[in-house]
Amino acid sequence: MKVLQIKGGKELSGEIVISGAKNSAVALIPAAILADEPIKILNVPQISDIDALSDSLKYLGASVTRTGETFIIDPKSLINKPIPENISNKLRASYYFMGALLGKYKEVDMFFPGGCAIGSRPINLHLKGFEALGAKIEEKGNRYHIYAKELKGTNIYLDFASVGATINIMLAATRAKGKTIIDNAAKEPEIVNIAIFLNNMGAKIKGAGTSTITIIGVDHLKGCFHEVIPDRIEAGTYVILGALVGNKLKISNLIPEHIEALLSKLKEAGVEMEIGDDHIIISKPNKYKSISIVTQIYPGFPTDLQQPITPLLTQCPSASITENIFENRFMHIKAFNKLGGKIKINGKKAIFKGPCQLKGTKIEATDLRAGAAMVLAGLIAKDITIITNIEHILRGYEGIVEKLINVGAKIEVREI
Numbered sequence: 078m079k080v081l082q083i084k085g086g087k088e089l090s091g092e093i094v095i096s097g098a099k100n101s102a103v104a105l106i107p108a109a110i111l112a113d114e115p116i117k118i119l120n121v122p123q124i125s126d127i128d129a130l131s132d133s134l135k136y137l138g139a140s141v142t143r144t145g146e147t148f149i150i151d152p153k154s155l156i157n158k159p160i161p162e163n164i165s166n167k168l169r170a171s172y173y174f175m176g177a178l179l180g181k182y183k184e185v186d187m188f189f190p191g192g193c194a195i196g197s198r199p200i201n202l203h204l205k206g207f208e209a210l211g212a213k214i215e216e217k218g219n220r221y222h223i224y225a226k227e228l229k230g231t232n233i234y235l236d237f238a239s240v241g242a243t244i245n246i247m248l249a250a251t252r253a254k255g256k257t258i259i260d261n262a263a264k265e266p267e268i269v270n271i272a273i274f275l276n277n278m279g280a281k282i283k284g285a286g287t288s289t290i291t292i293i294g295v296d297h298l299k300g301c302f303h304e305v306i307p308d309r310i311e312a313g314t315y316v317i318l319g320a321l322v323g324n325k326l327k328i329s330n331l332i333p334e335h336i337e338a339l340l341s342k343l344k345e346a347g348v349e350m351e352i353g354d355d356h357i358i359i360s361k362p363n364k365y366k367s368i369s370i371v372t373q374i375y376p377g378f379p380t381d382l383q384q385p386i387t388p389l390l391t392q393c394p395s396a397s398i399t400e401n402i403f404e405n406r407f408m409h410i411k412a413f414n415k416l417g418g419k420i421k422i423n424g425k426k427a428i429f430k431g432p433c434q435l436k437g438t439k440i441e442a443t444d445l446r447a448g449a450a451m452v453l454a455g456l457i458a459k460d461i462t463i464i465t466n467i468e469h470i471l472r473g474y475e476g477i478v479e480k481l482i483n484v485g486a487k488i489e490v491r492e493i
């Protein structure tokens with residue numbers, strides 16, 4: 078079995094360059110189906126989630142060529158056929174094939190997507206949007222057959238500002254007849270990145286990044302090229318690393334305003350940073366101040382950084398973090414207490430007593446961001462930390478081992 082072995086306690090210096098955003102790329106790749114001509118996407122991260130989506134496109138007959146971080150997708154030869162479970166359940170973002178195939182072919186037959194165990198993660202809001210556009214939905218077990226004679230623009234109110242539902246409805250609505258308005262839409266930067274991509278293809282989308290998105294349907298979407306925005310969650314993860322063990326650690330190719338909520342919390346904790354247009358230079362402070370954090374939809378503190386900031390909270394005299402977005406996103410706390418953390422969970426809130434000297438031991442990554450949090454913990458813990466189930470980590474952080482070794486971390490992948 079592959080594990081990560083980490084020897085902690087070392088100060089890290091040098092530069093980490095941020096890759097393209099996983100949560101943008103996983104929507105851009107299925108969205109390419111909507112075009113009638115070849116699409117070129119730059120800055121696509123080289124992670125297994127992307128490989129899975131590329132396999133799905135090839136399964137459907139689209140031609141996909143990849144050179145490094147550049148994808149060329151030609152949907153011309155694509156055949157719309159049922160997507161088998163072993164393909165669609167590799168990752169949650171497979172659900173974007175629903176919006177793209179329904180939008181282009183007015184029919185999609187696929188299974189409910191996989192993903193982390195951080196919550197039930199239903200797709201009722203996605204389906205509500207498709208039905209509002211005129212689609213019929215047949216659920217057989219966890220297989221969905223969604224079809225429509227035609228899709229007609231309409232007004233859709235999202236009960237929760239769901240990222241996935243906002244994007245999926247936007248995908249389907251680009252090829253509907255007439256105007257669709259999505260109210261209470263999610264405002265994450267990835268949604269803006271997708272909307273710009275679709276508009277480059279000839280879609281007519283306004284308001285992405287606000288709570289109200291308007292889409293005027295079009296009959297044809299042309300080829301174009303587009304670039305994935307930097308990954309704000311990867312950036313936030315490495316900025317937290319700098320706050321833990323950095324000595325003028327430089328995190329480059331990021332968009333500071335995309336992680337504003339994190340930066341303000343780190344300042345509150347006593348961390349000083351030099352913030353440039355596209356980079357941050359950060360060092361570990363002598364000590365941390367107590368902070369409390371509440372995860373919110375964008376631009377609030379992102380749920381995806383709730384787990385990665387855990388190691389820093391163990392170094393505060395006291396701290397708390399409230400998880401408002403997912404119902405089961407504290408699975409890493411057990412491992413952190415095993416490392417020497419003093420963390421109690423009270424419903425949606427994790428309460429920390431500290432500062433704690435963490436001591437390395439063997440722990441299991443339960444999901445993507447929990448795994449990243451454990452890597453950061455291993456880098457501050459005394460002695461050796463062994464992390465198992467590391468495929469959870471490698472699917473969402475491009476070159477994480479190489480990037481850490483480059484700044485002096487004692488980390489390696491071992492076979493045990």
Ligand code: EPZ
Binds near residue numbers: 199402
């Ligand atoms: C996206 O997931 C991200 N994943 C998640 O990142 C991120 O945590 C989440 O947005 C919130 O920012 C991708 O982009 C691939 P949601 P998504 O729909 O779209 C409930 C990571 O670590 N909900 O905004 O699934 C849902 O159960 C991953 O990179 C419904 O109830 O998130 C959750 O409690 C983890 N019905 C909340 O809304 C629905 O139809 C937020 O979900 C849809 C969602």
